[in-house]
Amino acid sequence: MSVLLIEPFYGGSHKQLMDVLQEELQEDCVLCTLPAKKWHWKARTSALYFMQTVPTSSNYRILFASSVLNLAELAALRPDLGKLKKVLYFHENQLAYPVQKCQERDFQYGYNQILSWFMPEHKLAHLEKVIGVKRNGDSYQSEGLPGQQESRAVMKTSDAHPESGLCEPQPGLCTTQHEGLPSPPAAPAQAEAPESTNPYQGEDKQCLTFNLSNILSGLDYQQRPLHIAWPHRWEHDKDPETFFKVLMKLKEQDLPFYVSVLGETFSEIPDIFSEAREVLGSSVLHWGYLPSKDDYFRALCTADVVISTAKHEFFGVAMIEAVHCGCYPLCPKALVYPEIFPAEYLYSTPEQLFKRLQNFCKRPDIVRKHLYKGETAGFSWAALGSKFRSLLAAEPREDL
Incomplete structure (x- = not known):
């Protein structure tokens, strides 16, 4: 079995999620990425790029991608990938994304997401039955299903933080590792600059040296x-x-x-x-x-x-x-x-x-x-790992 991970915008939370999945499934996955630059071009053209660069394999069972990818285009361009079970992860909603200037919205990006997410009625009924998606009028909402919204994001806690670089698509396995969260330390005993010290060091507008x-x-x-x-x-x-x-x-x-x-x-x-x-x-x-x-x-x-x-x-x-x-x-x-x-x-x-x-x-x-009164443990891999594994381990079926 092999899980194909595709991320056209490999940076930030997009990278973090893919790194977690790859680390946890590293013996059984292929990661194909593009750098986190020129987002609009990635949304428009990445399907064409991945059509040419994703290696052909008879072992793929599941395709997991972020919604930056126009999944409908890729499935049409690569019929072998179109036959796989597909999981699409939405980091944002392009139909509701705030515009920077008062001008007509470019509808293409929201349209891409609609094409990638649309499912016929029998598939929605199957989701409702099998993985807990409930009908709410004419819409559907998830009950704890990871991977549909970033409100089910994953954090991986680890003591080690190896550097992970860009993994361009190529045959075989990619083995970048996720850079996890350290345990929060106790409050430092000493903590302030003398009054005469300017805390910003250097004249550059961005201080990239951590001090x-x-x-x-x-x-x-x-x-x-x-x-x-x-x-x-x-x-x-x-x-x-x-x-x-x-x-x-x-x-x-x-x-x-x-x-x-x-x-x-x-x-x-x-x-x-x-x-x-x-x-x-x-x-x-x-x-x-x-x-x-x-x-x-x-x-x-x-x-x-x-x-x-x-x-x-x-x-x-x-x-x-x-x-x-x-x-x-x-x-x-x-x-x-x-x-x-x-x-x-x-x-x-x-x-x-x-x-x-x-x-x-x-x-x-x-x-x-102050002691935080909320809960963050539910977003850890320890809490969500079994759900992701279940989602990515299901056998492909004709009605999926």
Whole structure:
């Protein structure tokens, strides 16, 4: 048996999921990928690329892909793959994805997802019977089935964090390993920079050398300013405008805080980032993507609060990782967040977010003594592994 894993955008949470599956199924899977660049081109053309590059094999039983792939096109271009049982994992909904500019939406990406997800009535009835998909009017919703939404994402906890690189499609097995989550350490005993030290080192707009441990040394942990983390992609759907405007307002009121902006950047960066970098000045503790997972999790473990201002979110891997590392989460009371986080961690307006942070800046001990009241264990591989294995172990059938 062989599971064919296809990921046209091998980066971020897309990469994380594929790495977990490949590590757990490494004796029985083939991973084919494209780099995490030029997302729109991958959505439009990756089926043609994989049609030519996915090796032919009579051992494939299951095709597992993210919805960046136009699965309908690939199945038409490669009839041998079209016969497989197929599992499509949606990281986002392109029909509801927020547009950056007020203009007519490019419908092609949502249309791709419709084509890839459409199933005839007898298949929907089969899903309802076999794997717990319940009818809700004219729509269907999953009851705990992994792989259909990112709200069933996987985190793998591990003490080792080997580097994993891009695995281009080629015959045989690929053996990259997942970089897992470390166990959150106890609060550091020493943690603040002397007042005369500017915590941002270097003149480049992105500081890629991790030096938070050095910056936060010198003063008592409980006395240092609040440390705020923003670990999201530098793109408009994460609404950095709202986040930075709240922080600028804190700065205007001379409230003490540090901020670490840790997310990954792509070709287009919203203008608010350069503006915020100048305004926030010495409050910036770290600015830029951390390629090392070890450094990234250390940064989260030194932070007090993690914030999301997202306009579109199916799950939010970065938020769960930060909570796992000990951060107090503040999320919009919208999207998927109320399904995951208890009510006390949700805010309804930017003004509410500002007031929460204003209080935390004045009393950072409130969040440092807080014990998270939600649950993250359900998103671990230990909890979800058996469900994924069951999903990927089912024998192919004519009616699937």
